[in-house]
Amino acid sequence: MAGVSIRKVVKVYEGKFQAVKAIDLEVAEDEFVVLVGPSGCGKSTTLRMVAGLEEISAGEIWIGDKLVNDVLPRERDIAMVFQNYALYPHMSVYDNMAFGLQQRKYPREEIQKRVQHAAGILDITALLDRKPKALSGGQRQRVAMGRAIVRNPKVFLFDEPLSNLDAKLRVQMRTEIKKLHQTIATTTLYVTHDQVEAMTLADRVVVMNAGRIEQVGAPQELYHHPATRFVAGFIGSPAMNFLPVDLYDDGGLKLRLADGIVLPVPAARVDRYGPYKGKAMTLGLRPENLTEIHDVERPGVTRIEAPIDVVEPMGSEILLHFFIDGKPLCARIAPDCVVTHGERFALAADLNQMHLIDDESGRVV
Amino acid sequence: MSDVILPPQPSSLPARLARGWARMKRNHIGFVICALGPVLALFVVIRIYPIAETIRLSFYDYHITRRSNPFVGLGNYAYLFEDGPFHEALVNTILFSMLAVVATLLLALACAILLRSIEKAAPIYELLFYIPVVTPWVPASVIWKWIFDPTFGALNYALSFFGVARLGWLQDPTLILFALVAVSVWKMVGYFVVIFGVGLRAIPEELLEAADLDGATAWRKLTRIVLPLMRPIILFSVVTCTIINFNVFAPVYVLTASSQGAPAYDFKVLVGEIYSNGFVYYHMGYAGAQCVVLLLFVMSLLIVQFLAFREKK
Numbered sequence: 001m002a003g004v005s006i007r008k009v010v011k012v013y014e015g016k017f018q019a020v021k022a023i024d025l026e027v028a029e030d031e032f033v034v035l036v037g038p039s040g041c042g043k044s045t046t047l048r049m050v051a052g053l054e055e056i057s058a059g060e061i062w063i064g065d066k067l068v069n070d071v072l073p074r075e076r077d078i079a080m081v082f083q084n085y086a087l088y089p090h091m092s093v094y095d096n097m098a099f100g101l102q103q104r105k106y107p108r109e110e111i112q113k114r115v116q117h118a119a120g121i122l123d124i125t126a127l128l129d130r131k132p133k134a135l136s137g138g139q140r141q142r143v144a145m146g147r148a149i150v151r152n153p154k155v156f157l158f159d160e161p162l163s164n165l166d167a168k169l170r171v172q173m174r175t176e177i178k179k180l181h182q183t184i185a186t187t188t189l190y191v192t193h194d195q196v197e198a199m200t201l202a203d204r205v206v207v208m209n210a211g212r213i214e215q216v217g218a219p220q221e222l223y224h225h226p227a228t229r230f231v232a233g234f235i236g237s238p239a240m241n242f243l244p245v246d247l248y249d250d251g252g253l254k255l256r257l258a259d260g261i262v263l264p265v266p267a268a269r270v271d272r273y274g275p276y277k278g279k280a281m282t283l284g285l286r287p288e289n290l291t292e293i294h295d296v297e298r299p300g301v302t303r304i305e306a307p308i309d310v311v312e313p314m315g316s317e318i319l320l321h322f323f324i325d326g327k328p329l330c331a332r333i334a335p336d337c338v339v340t341h342g343e344r345f346a347l348a349a350d351l352n353q354m355h356l357i358d359d360e361s362g363r364v365v
Numbered sequence: 366m367s368d369v370i371l372p373p374q375p376s377s378l379p380a381r382l383a384r385g386w387a388r389m390k391r392n393h394i395g396f397v398i399c400a401l402g403p404v405l406a407l408f409v410v411i412r413i414y415p416i417a418e419t420i421r422l423s424f425y426d427y428h429i430t431r432r433s434n435p436f437v438g439l440g441n442y443a444y445l446f447e448d449g450p451f452h453e454a455l456v457n458t459i460l461f462s463m464l465a466v467v468a469t470l471l472l473a474l475a476c477a478i479l480l481r482s483i484e485k486a487a488p489i490y491e492l493l494f495y496i497p498v499v500t501p502w503v504p505a506s507v508i509w510k511w512i513f514d515p516t517f518g519a520l521n522y523a524l525s526f527f528g529v530a531r532l533g534w535l536q537d538p539t540l541i542l543f544a545l546v547a548v549s550v551w552k553m554v555g556y557f558v559v560i561f562g563v564g565l566r567a568i569p570e571e572l573l574e575a576a577d578l579d580g581a582t583a584w585r586k587l588t589r590i591v592l593p594l595m596r597p598i599i600l601f602s603v604v605t606c607t608i609i610n611f612n613v614f615a616p617v618y619v620l621t622a623s624s625q626g627a628p629a630y631d632f633k634v635l636v637g638e639i640y641s642n643g644f645v646y647y648h649m650g651y652a653g654a655q656c657v658v659l660l661l662f663v664m665s666l667l668i669v670q671f672l673a674f675r676e677k678k
Contacts, residue, residue: 147575
């Protein structure tokens with residue numbers, strides 16, 4: 001096993017488009033790191049550079065204590081699960097899994113033992129004689145993982161492995177990947193555009209945007225303490241609400257929304273936000289911090305009232321969508337609340353959980 | 366007011382045609398037969414009938430200039446066993462075809478693989494390779510006849526720079542085989558470069574990347590991934606190339622002594638023999654028997670090729 005170190009790595013396509021802009025990332029041994037971001041953010045390019053399938057324009061990639069910039073993919077001792085599985089269609093499941101070991105001249109008995117063991121872990125023993133075309137999407141996904149684990153590589157790379165599966169199977173396979181990592185602890189780099197996948201699987205999440213790393217951290221850390229507006233908006237479903245506000249001091253620090261609603265800044269945040277008085281700021285508030293009003297009002301919780309635009313009953317909760325001064329707003333309320341489209345609804349905004357974003361730098365202050 | 370019941374009127378012709386058309390469309394098999402009928406009829410007249418007529422003629426001692434063309438049963442076929450030129454033509458054709466098929470397809474595959482690594486320039490090269498394919502056999506062969514000329518030919522001139530003495534490419538009974546193979550390869554390689562290029566482009570890049578990560582070398586990727594995935598394309602190419610080369614005639618006719626007064630070795634091939642017997646000596650029955658043997662031989666080869674390339678269950 002080995003860690004992965006990405007140092008000031010740059011990828012420029014045809015001397016023009018810079019897909020990855022001098023990123024740094026340290027992945028510890030046996031750590032599960034997920035690269036997440038929107039399409040075109042450079043996450044797959046980064047993964048392919050680690051695999052050796054893309055040349056590096058500048059910087060260094062280390063696997064363990066070996067600089068691998070000029071090392072061929074087959075000599076990097078890594079295994080990759082592709083988005084479309086990349087199973088060899090003319091080979092049986094057994095041969096697909098054995099191919100990598102055969103190329104490395106493992107004895108026949110050892111190959112058989114490893115394939116059977118991996119097939120047992122992934123519950124695909126009964127499928128070993130089948131060709132990939134005779135398998136379902138989920139089964140193909142398992143075979144692709146089996147092909148990776150039989151080699152016992154230093155690093156596992158996953159390139160959006162669940163994006164071709166339906167929603168139910170995706171949840172099931174997500175759990176299995178997590179279980180697999182717990183069973184066979186190996187350094188893992190996993191790429192996805194699905195932030196739920198990132199949050200549920202990762203030891204640490206790397207949020208990428210426009211070729212740069214926005215933030216690296218544990219899932220809960222990213223959720224509760226996003227560093228930038230992008231991370232705040234990308235992590236969490238439904239996404240965080242953003243409202244433009246003026247921060248001013250009127251005998252107490254307050255936020256004024258564009259349509260005149262005034263929200264007092266909680267006492268615990270006054271020192272932190274004080275220096276930004278008079279600047280254009282954005283208030284960030286997650287839907288779960290905008291709820292129905294409870295009997296007991298807590299300090300830092302403020303009432304906002306607005307007409308309901310859309311009601312989305314989710315079973316375990318109800319999502320309410322509003323427009324405040326032309327900006328969309330989403331609230332999460334208890335499933336037993338009776339609400340109708342168009343009615344004015346009073347919300348409790350828990351400003352103790354608020355985020356304030358400096359519009360100039362885009363950073364959460 | 367009472368209702369007036371009119372007697373049934375005979376329907377108009379367009380209405381009856383429309384009903385008939387609708388009925389025929391409901392009856393799927395009838396519709397297919399009617400739709401394909403004209404094409405099938407044409408196919409039978411142009412393709413099947415001449416083959417059947419050739420097979421029929423092969424049982425007769427049919428001579429164009431004679432009134433009496435008696436039935437001889439398998440007599441023509443029996444004579445094939447004694448016919449020296451036919452044996453020579455059969456051996457030559459087999460040798461020529463084997464060499465031409467192997468050389469054409471290996472060269473085409475190598476070119477197609479190389480062209481895959483220069484994706485942007487590939488169409489230009491494919492076009493250049495394809496020019497000989499669209500050039501008619503006869504003018505192309507005339508040019509090659511000049512290239513192979515022992516005294517004034519470009520090939521001997523080029524070889525002279527390397528100290529190679531003049532060679533009689535079309536006069537030497539051994540060299541003429543290789544000269545003919547070279548012309549055939551030059552003519553057909555472009556076609557198979559395009560075919561293999563299509564096959565290679567159809568292989569998902571991810572499979573080759575997966576093989577890279579699995580530790581496969583370039584050779585192992587070719588033999589374990591690329592060639593097995595191109596099996597249908599290779600089968601098509603082997604079959605097509607075999608048929609083309611077994612039916613070789615025009616370049617042999619132009620390049621060898623068969624053409625008017627040409628000082629070259631008389632390299633015999635099956636179609637040349639059929640042409641001589643049929644249209645020089647007018648022994649149509651015997652030429653028919655040779656045609657049937659050629660047909661059976663090529664078909665047997667194709668069956669073997671299909672069996673060899675079929676996907677293992």
